[in-house]
Amino acid sequence: MRSKISIITVIFLLAVSLFTAAGRPIEWTMQAHNTPGEPGWEYVTSWAEDIYRLSGGRLRITVHPPGAIVPFMEVFKAVSMGTLDVASSWGPFWVGIDPVFGLFCGSAAGMSPHETRLWRHEWGGWDLAREKYAQYNIHWIPFGTYPAEIFLWAHHPIRTFADLEGLTVRAAGLSLVMFGRLGISAFWIPGGETAPALLKGVVDAAEFLSLPADMAVGFHEAVRYAMVGPRATTVADDLMVNMDRWNELPPDLQAIVTTTTLKYQFKTTLLLERLEKEALARAIELGVTIVPIEESLAKLVRQTFNRMFDEFAAKDPFFARVWESQRAFLEEYRPFRAIMWPWE
DSSP, X not given: OHHHHHHHHHHHHHHHXXXXXXXXXXXXXXXXXXXXXXXXXXXXXXXXXXXXXXXXTSEEEEEEOTTSSSOGGGHHHHHHHTSSSEEEEXXXXXXXXXXXXXXXXXXXXXXXXXXXXXXXHHSSHHHHHHHHHHTTTEEEEEEEEEOOOOSXXXXXXXXXXXXXXXXXXXXXXXXXXXXXXTTOEEEOOOGGGHHHHHHHTSOSEEOOSOHHHHXXXXXXXXOSEEEEOTTSSOEEEEEEEEHHHHHHSOHHHHHHHHHHHHHHHHHHHHHHHHHHHHHHHHHHHTTOEEEEXXXXXXXXXXXXXXXXXXXXXXXXHHHHHHHHHHHHHHXXXXXXXXXXXXXX
């Protein structure tokens, strides 16, 4: 009789526990790096809504704009320490912690968005990124992939290195380091503050993101020239989850977060390319002049990046692993692409 009562008690307590768990969703606090109004903000908030729906209401992620919970440049530490449960981010922001974070974006090696996804998913990039982020108590998942960034916005056309000399530039991540190596005065301010800084002459030229995001925060209203060139051939975002929070999730919720994130990576890649086309037509209509930089400046930028990475690799074995992985991928993939699809 007692054993029957005990079994009934256990079943009752288990049922109560399951009911309570079902009634109280896991709550995550997230800070995005996109500001409201940017395409990336709508993407992140829709992603969070989808996770809530697909999880049956078991995981609710509240998304906050940049600076709402912690200062912009403290996001990495906040996720690592658990002050934030999760954040969308961009690896090159954290080159001051370790330069290798800038490589996971893909643009540093000159990869296209498609090449970046290939390297991340099929040529070992995912494993390398997870290994490095895990050292800081962060679980990493690849997020959205944007088209190439605008090379620079400025009050005057920039085609050659001579046009750059003497200017003050807003830059971020490894591009900030690259401009410094070229002897150009460069510093970082948040993207949302950059258009007013251009308008007031605090900076002479600036880079931020691809055309739709730049126009969303008013670059086209501050200056009239947008230079295009291979400084940042793609922008690949990251999802950073505090490792303790990640490990607390049951396997099915981990799978929902991962697959939803990858779904949005695919969706936004296509969406942002369409928005890029629409933004170009609108920019020209509003009087923006698109200026291609000359090959000599493009080559100088690429050579400067490569020298930087060779130097970092000589000092850091992990950086060397990532840099060699990317170079080996490009050496293997591009000849194959040229044979199979020579018309591209």
